Amino acid sequence: MYKNIESGPGKIFLSQIKTPQVGLHNFDKKELSKLSQSLNDLKYNLALPIVSLSDEEDKFFLMTGLPIYESAIKSGLEQIWVFLIAHKKHEVEKLIEQFALQSKLNDQVIDSEDIKNFVEFLNNPESILTKIRGRGEKYAKKIESKRPYNSAEDIQKQLGPKQSLYWLTAYKEWKNQS
Secondary structure: OOOOOOOEEEEEEHHHEEOOOOOOOOOOHHHHHHHHHHHHHHOOOOOOOEEEEOOOOOOEEEOOOHHHHHHHHHHOOOEEEEEEEEEEHHHHHHHHHHHHHHHHOOOOOOOHHHHHHHHHHHHOOOOOHHHOOOOOHHHHHHHHHOOOOOOHHHHHHHHOHHHHHHHHHHHHHHHHHO
């Protein structure tokens, strides 16, 4: 039945996807609404849910990406991009852990321009540091007290490598949303 199917990305019809018998879990309704609007505007998805083979011909089990699937339905899409792993569901469940690990390592690239803008942002007394999601007043005061910063290395030295990376990634996310 599936002799010629290989693992890899592909576009399939939503009607070919078998989902769990449960509805959406506790997903943030605001995020889901934004996702639905994005799918409606783009007409395709950028993140690839994982699907596996089922016993039915031309049907696939949804293994990850239930919010993407639900938002695609809400947006009226007929097809979405998926990553098909050409194995049965019970075999794919073992691979999901590896997928999660690799996904964590697939963060958005931060380039030198981002770092330059970040240093300028932290040094600017007009910057409202608490506008960055997840960054509180207490830590903003600490950053202000250690100004000026000369470079990313200086920020790491002053604030610690972990905190400076958290701030930089949150800053880039905030800038991309602004």
